[in-house]
Structure formats: C-alpha cells, structure tokens
Amino acid sequence: MDIAPAIDRQLAGRIAAVLDTVPDPEIPVVSVTELGIVRGIVADEGSGAVTVRITPTYTGCPATQVIERSVREALDAAGFREVALETVLSPPWSTDMIDEAGREKLRAYGIAPPPKGAAARSLRGRDVVECPRCGSADTVEVSRFGSTPCKALWRCRNCAEPFDRFKCH
Incomplete structure (x- = not known):
C-alpha cells in the first residue's frame, strides 16, 4: 500500500x-x-483532504460494492467520516499485490496462493501449483471456475483433496 509523502x-x-x-x-x-x-x-496537497484508494481484484468483481461498503463503514466507525474513497482501475490489480x-x-485456509510473478508463467501454461493441504506439486486443474470468479478449482493427486487457487493475473 502506498502512503503519499504529503x-x-x-x-x-x-x-x-x-x-x-x-x-x-x-475470503474472511x-x-x-x-x-x-x-x-x-x-x-x-492543497486542501489536505485524505483519500483511500482501492482496486477490485478484477473489473466486474461481484464483491466490489461489498468491499467499498465495508471499508466505508469501518472508516466511519473509527471516526474517519471525512476520508474519501476512490476506486482506481489502473494499474489493474494483480495477484502479485497479495502480501x-x-x-x-x-x-x-485451503486456497493455493500464486507465487509472486506467477501471472507471466500462468499465461504460458507453466503453472506449478502446490496443494495447500499437503504441499504436493502433483496437482491438476479441474475447472477454470472455482467457488468465486477469481478462483479456479484444482485437485491434488497426492492427497486427492480439491482446493481453490487464485487465478493469476
């Protein structure tokens, strides 16, 4: 997260x-x-007005409005009613932004997070996805569509457990 010098x-x-x-x-x-x-x-710099900038995980994310409302409610409850919210789409969110x-x-929680820089490898079909339960890399994508639009469904061949994986982008 960037904090402006001003x-x-x-x-x-x-x-x-x-x-x-x-x-x-x-994913609570x-x-x-x-x-x-x-x-x-x-x-x-002129007015001193403070703004929190947020970016959805992807354009059209169904949770975007819930996130905005939750952030607004948390700021208001903490006495930051004057802090503005701004949604920014550029640069787009990337899985590299997950800390x-x-x-x-x-x-x-059972979701395989992509390693930093995975988006480029993903586009070339060179994913190595570790099972979040047993750590095995012997995994296979079952469906590009998981429990939410930003995740895909995978299965571990070692422990046979299904799991979600964040789609790299």
Whole structure:
C-alpha cells in the first residue's frame, strides 16, 4: 500500500490500522490490505483532504460494492467520516499485490496462493501449483471456475483433496 509523502504518517498509520481489520467478503481470513485491494492513502496537497484508494481484484468483481461498503463503514466507525474513497482501475490489480501474510493465510485456509510473478508463467501454461493441504506439486486443474470468479478449482493427486487457487493475473 502506498502512503503519499504529503500525508501525516501518524494519521495514515491510524487509517491503515482500521483498513487492516476489514476482511475480504469472500475470503474472511484475509483483509483487504493483505489482498492488495487497498492501493494507497493520499492527501490532497492543497486542501489536505485524505483519500483511500482501492482496486477490485478484477473489473466486474461481484464483491466490489461489498468491499467499498465495508471499508466505508469501518472508516466511519473509527471516526474517519471525512476520508474519501476512490476506486482506481489502473494499474489493474494483480495477484502479485497479495502480501506475504495474506499468502500464508490463504494457504492455511485451503486456497493455493500464486507465487509472486506467477501471472507471466500462468499465461504460458507453466503453472506449478502446490496443494495447500499437503504441499504436493502433483496437482491438476479441474475447472477454470472455482467457488468465486477469481478462483479456479484444482485437485491434488497426492492427497486427492480439491482446493481453490487464485487465478493469476
């Protein structure tokens, strides 16, 4: 998450702490900051108005409005009613934006997180996907469509368990 130099670091830290408590509505074990949905906290140099910038995991994500509402409610409840929300689509969200804590929480929850830089390999069909349950790399994609539009369904040949994997993009 980017914090613009013009913003008071203490204020930005308090806002970031609030955002860290907002869970993703589809995967409640990770926060919107851990998923990289929160892109930054910025202040207008002239007015000092503070804005939180967020990016959906992909255009058309059905959880986008729920995320916006959850972020707004958390900020309001913490006394940050004056903080604006801005949805930014460029640059687009990428699985590389998931932080390490988020990747570990996804794995513990049973979702295979893609490693950093996986999007380029994925486009070439060179995915090595480890089972989040047993760690085996002997896995196969069952369906491009998983429990949510941003995940695909995979199966481990070692432990025979199905699991979701974030689609790399």
